Amino acid sequence: MKINIPESDQERIVIVGGGFAGLTLARELKKQDYQVVLIDKNNYHQFQPLFYQVAMAGLEPSSIVFPFRKAFQGEKNIFIRVTEVERVDTAKKQLHTPLGLCNYDYLVLAIGADTNFFGNEEIARKALPMKSVSEALSLRNRILTDFEIALSVTDYERRQQLIDIVIVGGGPTGVEVAGALAEMKRYVLPKDYPQLPTDEIDIHLVEGADRLLLGMSDEAAGKAQEFLEGLDVKVRLNTMVTGFDGEVATLSDGSQIPAHKLIWAAGVTGNKMPGLPQEALAKGNRLAVDRFNRVAGTERIFAIGDIAYMEEEDYPKGHPQVAQAAMQHAKNLGKNFKRLAKGTSMQPFAYRDLGSMATIGRNRAVADLPGFKFQGAFAWLIWLFVHLFQILGVKNKVFIFINWVWNYLTYDQSLRLIIRPKEGPIKAAKD
Incomplete structure (x- = not known):
């Protein structure tokens, strides 16, 4: 059985994955002389850089x-x-799916990446990843549910397990989650939970390297750590989490942190x-690809975005797995498909680094842009502008802008809802 797609005289390009790379390529191809099939397990595009704001x-x-x-x-x-x-x-140039077979003339894999637990099955079962909107919502539910339970707990150690949080990974995601949690602890939770000793909440950021933000400059890494420690985040470098049983995180130096939540980034x-x-x-x-994003050992299969491993002289270990690389892959491949349709030669890809940014909270961000490095309020404003510009849909841009302005003026997000599938009530914690 085949997927019901109209037959056409046009050659068919099948794109698997609708992230930054897949969606950008589909938009590049929409006016070209190809039939384009976009396959994704969801019917929507997700803006991954802001998952942490949904979670918080x-x-x-x-x-x-x-x-x-x-x-x-x-x-x-x-x-x-x-x-x-x-x-x-x-x-046979076919894809096997639960809906049936899908033929292709050209196949583009934009299937992205998933959380890497480095083979630790215990952590994979118990930790909280954040690679989708549903996982971000699950994290939000866990955080808020544990605070609700903690209100009724009298035992100090059990309460600490419920309210303390461990974040693993000092890259942009880990830094941004830690900063958002620290601001929630400082400005929001004392108003929502006046009976809860919020000053007892400990936020731990654990990084295996000797600095944060390995993909950014030393200045950015140092300033990010300074910002986080100014928000009372406990930053632990040169340390790895080796185990987590849902109640206690075990570190590589033998120490332990009692915590009910471990966020894996x-x-x-x-x-x-x-x-x-x-x-x-x-x-x-x-997937190893050549400079045209063609997958090694194939002729008409391409890979773009996080899944593509392309070596250049300046990037001997492949391009960074970030949105700008994914979109640049897609735009170059879109132009190459246009060249193929005209019978001309494809142009090799060359990555252009547009810089890196990370936000730690209100007026706290770091930015490494070509020729410029700056931190603080101006970097934070640039971060806001860049991310708002990249969001799809005018309505989404307006809603996000309103939320950001409201949060800035009031120090109070208004979206603290526990939304979960049908299940029983929150259970009382055992003292």
Whole structure:
């Protein structure tokens, strides 16, 4: 059985994944002479850089997602199918999905990356990742539910387990989560939970390297740590979390931190696509590609975004797994498909680093831009502007802007709702 997609004289490009790379490529191709099929397990695009604000009750989930079908309304050569790809048959040029087979002339894999627990099964079962809107909502529910339970707990050690939080990974995500939690502890929780000793809440940020923000400058890393420690975040460098049983986090130096929540932001690994040749697999479970984003050992299969491992002279370990690299891959490949349609040669990709930023909270951010390095309020304003500009949809931009202004003026997010599937009431904690 085949997926019901109209037959066409146009060559078919199938894009798997609707993240930054996949969506950007589909938009590049919408006016070209191809039939484009976009496959994703969700019917919406997710703006990953703001997952942490959903988790910290700063934004509505609907503000950072955008329906694919709305993005391509009126485009007659774009077809959306919501399903998962089980494997690819390179010989027959077919994808196997629960909905049936999908033929392709060209296949573009933009399947991204998932949380990397580095083989620690216990941590994988108990930790809280944040690679999707649903995981961000789950984290928000856990944080707020534990605070509600803590109100009724009289035992000091048990209460500490409920209110203390461990964050693993000192990259942009870990730093931003720690900063948001610290601001929530300082400005919001004392008003919401006046009976709870919020000064007892400890936020631990654990990083295995000797500094934060390894992809940024020493100045940015030092300032980020200074900002976090100014917000009473306990930063622990040169330390790894080796175990977590849901109640206690065990560290590489033998110490332990009693905590009910461990947020994992320590690394990513490429999502798997069965059926590709063995030579296509690169380190980090990424797909090795040439300078045209063509997957090694294949002719008409391409990979873009986080899943693509492309070496350049300036990037011998591949491009950083960030949104700007994903979108640059997509735009160059879109232009190359146009060249293929005209019978001209493809142009090799060259990554252009537009800089890196991370925000730690109100008026606290760090930015490394080409030729400039700055920290503080101006970096924070630049961060706000860049992320607001990248959000899809005018309504989403307006809603996010209003939320940010309201939060800035009132020091009070208003989205602290525990929303979860149908289940029993919150259970009392055992003293």
